[in-house]
Amino acid sequence: MRIRIIGTWSWWTVLVGALTTSTSTEPLAAQDELPGVSLGLVYANTYLPALAVQPFVGAFGGDVIASQVEAIVGRDLRNSDQFEVIDSLPAAMVGSHVDYPLWDRLGAVWLVAGEVEASGDGYMLTVELHDVVYGEVRDRGRFKLPSQDDDDFRMSVHRTSDEIVRWATGAPGMAASRIAFTMVGNDGNKEVYVIDSDGEDLRQVTDYNSLTESPTWSPDGSRLAIASYKTGVPRIYEVDRFGNELSALPAVRGPGDYVTPTYHPDGKTLAFSVFGSNSQSGIFTYDLAQNCCLSFLSGGPWYDVSPTYSPDGRWLAFNTLRFGDAVPQVMMMPAEGGSAETLSPYEYGGGGFYAAPDWSPNGDLVAFHGRIDRRGRYHILVINLDDGGRVLRQLTSEGNNEAPSWAPDGRHLVFAGERSWGFGLMVVDVTTGRLRSLLGGRRVDLPDWSPVIPPA
Amino acid sequence: MIVRRFFITVFAATLLVGACGGDPPPPPPPPQADQDSLQRYNDSVAAAEAERRAEAERLAAERAAEAERQRAVRAARAALEEMVFFDYDMSDIRDDAEATLRAKVDILRASPQVQVRIEGHADERGSTEYNMALGNRRAEAIRQFLVGFGLGENRFEIVSFGEGRPLQQGSTESDWARNRRGQFVITAGADAINPAN
Numbered sequence: 039m040r041i042r043i044i045g046t047w048s049w050w051t052v053l054v055g056a057l058t059t060s061t062s063t064e065p066l067a068a069q070d071e072l073p074g075v076s077l078g079l080v081y082a083n084t085y086l087p088a089l090a091v092q093p094f095v096g097a098f099g100g101d102v103i104a105s106q107v108e109a110i111v112g113r114d115l116r117n118s119d120q121f122e123v124i125d126s127l128p129a130a131m132v133g134s135h136v137d138y139p140l141w142d143r144l145g146a147v148w149l150v151a152g153e154v155e156a157s158g159d160g161y162m163l164t165v166e167l168h169d170v171v172y173g174e175v176r177d178r179g180r181f182k183l184p185s186q187d188d189d190d191f192r193m194s195v196h197r198t199s200d201e202i203v204r205w206a207t208g209a210p211g212m213a214a215s216r217i218a219f220t221m222v223g224n225d226g227n228k229e230v231y232v233i234d235s236d237g238e239d240l241r242q243v244t245d246y247n248s249l250t251e252s253p254t255w256s257p258d259g260s261r262l263a264i265a266s267y268k269t270g271v272p273r274i275y276e277v278d279r280f281g282n283e284l285s286a287l288p289a290v291r292g293p294g295d296y297v298t299p300t301y302h303p304d305g306k307t308l309a310f311s312v313f314g315s316n317s318q319s320g321i322f323t324y325d326l327a328q329n330c331c332l333s334f335l336s337g338g339p340w341y342d343v344s345p346t347y348s349p350d351g352r353w354l355a356f357n358t359l360r361f362g363d364a365v366p367q368v369m370m371m372p373a374e375g376g377s378a379e380t381l382s383p384y385e386y387g388g389g390g391f392y393a394a395p396d397w398s399p400n401g402d403l404v405a406f407h408g409r410i411d412r413r414g415r416y417h418i419l420v421i422n423l424d425d426g427g428r429v430l431r432q433l434t435s436e437g438n439n440e441a442p443s444w445a446p447d448g449r450h451l452v453f454a455g456e457r458s459w460g461f462g463l464m465v466v467d468v469t470t471g472r473l474r475s476l477l478g479g480r481r482v483d484l485p486d487w488s489p490v491i492p493p494a
Numbered sequence: 495m496i497v498r499r500f501f502i503t504v505f506a507a508t509l510l511v512g513a514c515g516g517d518p519p520p521p522p523p524p525p526q527a528d529q530d531s532l533q534r535y536n537d538s539v540a541a542a543e544a545e546r547r548a549e550a551e552r553l554a555a556e557r558a559a560e561a562e563r564q565r566a567v568r569a570a571r572a573a574l575e576e577m578v579f580f581d582y583d584m585s586d587i588r589d590d591a592e593a594t595l596r597a598k599v600d601i602l603r604a605s606p607q608v609q610v611r612i613e614g615h616a617d618e619r620g621s622t623e624y625n626m627a628l629g630n631r632r633a634e635a636i637r638q639f640l641v642g643f644g645l646g647e648n649r650f651e652i653v654s655f656g657e658g659r660p661l662q663q664g665s666t667e668s669d670w671a672r673n674r675r676g677q678f679v680i681t682a683g684a685d686a687i688n689p690a691n
Contacts (some may be wrong), residue, residue, distance in 0.1 A: 174527035228658060249658040252623060263615060266552035271653050272626075295630055295654050298623050341627040360625055367623050391583070393621035407621065416620070440621055482624050 056157050084470050089121035089206070090146035090170075092136065092401045093129040100163075103186060107163060107195050108153055113236055114199030114213035117474070119207065119450070119467035121148065138165075138173040148206055160184040160191075165198055167205045177205035190494040192239060200490065203447075210446035214486045216279070217452050218243065218253035218262055219463060222481040230264055232279055233463075235445070235487075237476045242450030243281045244315070252298045255488040256305055262486075263299035263308060274299045290324055290332045298344045302373070303351040309335070311343045321345050321356055331452070334467075334486055335375035346397045346404075347373065355381060355395040368395045368406045381421060382408065383430060394441045399489075400448035403468070405433075407440045407453070418442045418453050420468060433466050443487045452476060452485045519574040566689035570601045571680070574610065574687065577661075578636065585621065585631035587639050591676075595636065598678070599643040600690035605681030612636050614654045615661070615677065617670035622657060629654030636676045651681070 091112045096104030112125035124146055127484040130270050132140065141149050161183040169176045181198045184191050193214055200211030213233045220228045230253045231242040244250045251266040256262070256276075261284055265272045272295045274287035287296060287308065294314035301308060306327040312317045320337015324330075336342050340360035347354055355370040361384060371378035374466070381404060382392035391409040398404065402424045407416050418433040433439075438456040445452065445465075455464040462478035463485055576598075578591035587595065591647060614633030616625035633652035641647050662669040680687075 121599075226659070249655065251626070251656070251658070267655070292652060295626065297626050311627070313627060313654060314634060319627075319630070341631060343627045344621075344623045357621070357624060357627075359624075359631065361586050363628060363631055366621070366627075391620065393624045409620075414619075441623075 050217055056395075082253055085469070086120065086122045087147040089115060089123050089148040089150065090127070090141050090144060091115070091123065091125035092132055092149060093127065093134070094152035094154060095134055100154030100161055101182075101295065103161060104152070106153045106186075106280050107183070107198075108152060110192065110195045110236070111150065111152065111202070111411075114196055114211070115150070115248065116213055116249045117236060117465075118203050118447075119470050119472050120203060120209070134393060136168055138168070138170055141170045142169075144231050148176075150202055154183075157182070160188070162213065163195075163198060165202060167202055173345075179205075191319075192234060193491055194493070195492070210450075210464060210490070211445050212450055212487075212490070213288040214490050215446055216259075216491060217443075217463065217476065217485050218252060218255060218279075218488065219454070219485040220483045222332050222483075223472075227322065228483075230262065230277075230424075233477055240477065241279070243277060243279055247283060251486055254300050254486045256301050257303050257489060258305060259488045259491045263301065265299065266299045270457075271295065272297050274308065285326060287326065289325060294319075300345050300347060302347055303349060309345040309347065309354060311341075311345070313343075321354070333366050333375070335373075336371060336378060342369075344394055346395050348397050349399050353397075355397055357393045357406075357436060361386075366393050368392045368404070370404075382406065391416075396443050396451075398444045398448050399446055403444075403448070405442040405444065407442060416440055418451060418466065420451075433468065433469075433471065439464075441484050443485050445487045446490045454483045454485060471494040497659065505546055507570045530593060540687055563689075567687050570605070570687050570689040573597045573685075574608070574680060575678050577678070578676045579671060579675070582617070582670070583628065585628065585635045587635055592639075595639050596643075597690070598647065602640070602645050602649070602685065603643075604688040604690050605683060605686055607686040608680060609649045609651075609682035611676040611681045612650055612652045612678040613659075613679065614652065614656075615659060615673060615675050617673040618657045618660065618665065619670065620657075624655035626654050629656045632674075632676055 092109060094108035096102065096105040112123060115121055116123040123444045136149060145493040146289055147170055147227040149170050150165065151168065152163060152165045154163050161180040163179065163183050165178045165179055167174050172230065179201055181194065183194045195211035203209065203211035209234050213235055216232045217235065218230055218232045220227050222232050227247050230247060230250050232238045232243055233238060233421060242463060243262065244264065244266065244270040246266050251265045253262045253264045261276050261278050263274060263276050264313060265274055273289065274296045276284040289296065291312045294312045297311050299308050299310040306325055306328050307323050309321060311321055316330045317337050321335045321342045323333050323335060323377045335354065340358060342358045344355050344357040345354050352373050353370055354373050355368060356368050358369050360364050361367055365384065367380055367384045368382040369378040369380050383388065384390055392406055395404055395406040403420050403422055405418060405420045408419050409416050416438045418439045420431045422429055433451065436457065440454045442451040442453040447466050450465055451468060452463055454464050455462055460479050463482050464473060466473050467475050515674045576594050579592050579610045581588065612633040614629035630652065633654055637650045637652055639648065660673045661675065
């Protein structure tokens, strides 16, 4: 990863606009909300190859799940936003063997065919990716699936989908992943839940009858760090995705609020914020595995919060109140502490509210949310560090949008959206600007997208 | 026996009349009896009555004083627990909050055993994690204000609930204004609250 020193904001270009113009290369009319910065939004007019899904065939006892597996794969491929997906075609129309001229006439560039057989306690799924243009098999794989009632069944199918994405594009997928988030119950308490990347399998994780905040996945996807008020004051704990408590971070800095944990990519060190009583506020790290080695990275009379590591573990981006309570900004600093520079477009004495940074798994992008229009709405923003960080892209244009978190494919973001119809989790593809609703109608917040979940 | 009851009745009637302050009815003709013993008797009855009245008055005054003290303690407790409110995205103590906090200072000085948890809260706008920081900034600003008047720092603990515990549901400006607040919970010495001197 390459990080250049960021220049002053007078150099920056801020690109802002509406998703509805995502197929257009014309920037929107400048809104000129930030001093010295021109605004407008451009999405590349992305070409998406058409990918067809041949109805999956069941054989030797695999027929009971063939269409279910096909439906999961088809939806995953659509959610990847890498293809225009042609699926759910009647078997009578396309037959059971691959007919390249037919698919070519239907406009397909790729074709996915699958066959499911019963195998032991579960199934064997054979998948082929055909290049319709060249009329040949591009890739083929065999995937073991557990039985349908197994906890890992859907995740196993998602792994197949991710493999197909890799075959076709060379890029990682994100179907085999989960999203952790908080949800407010009728009693006013907040608990952590997880949901699969395709919006299925919603499960409650914590049951503390309290406030639970800031769930964050460990780098191997096996556990979550959270902040819970279960003892009356916020403290940090690790839990597995069934809510079993694995460890508790001791109050190593004395009394205070221990909040916003995040894992170092090594999976052993936690970075977090401590606010208060009788101590300086700021970001600390602690080696949970060895239960030692508290270190103080930044802070002081000001407040630093919401740390996020670069994927190589060498940098931390975070949110700070050091310029004033009402003008939180996003900054970055070396992971061991040191001088910080501002990533968000702050000018001394100017306004601007930027918060909740999340560093992309590819290392080049940092997402956060900000209040940039006069109506005081919050939108999802992304900066690219590789181009000097001078281009600020706005990914949402409606309602309020907060707390973005990157998918393991480095191109999707999940965030908490508020619309006229209510709250929900939404997913946006940074490349095409496509938006989908993951979970609607619930008072949800602080989503964190897991890494790809390895086989159980 | 009859005579005695008669005299008590007369005495009581006299008292009653005196208390009423109206025109006294003509006194009944004094019965013919041993004047000395009657006088002594009357004196002793009056003395006992005066003593009883004094005692009752003392008790009533004591009860009134106690009730007054309890009213003052309740008022002091309410003053200690009275919330203060903040401007949007700010942790500065507002003028109206300053008066509320000054009242707390005087009570806390008079009640050295009392300890308080200061809870900082934010409205739902902005960022949930930023609001945790902001809530703590608010609680800390209150604590520093109180400590600035010479109160011991160890008498206060602070905690931020961010936007997690709104006072009012809803998303109007007046809901938000009520939710941007500092709250006060007495954690020790609740039975040792003294009103300000």
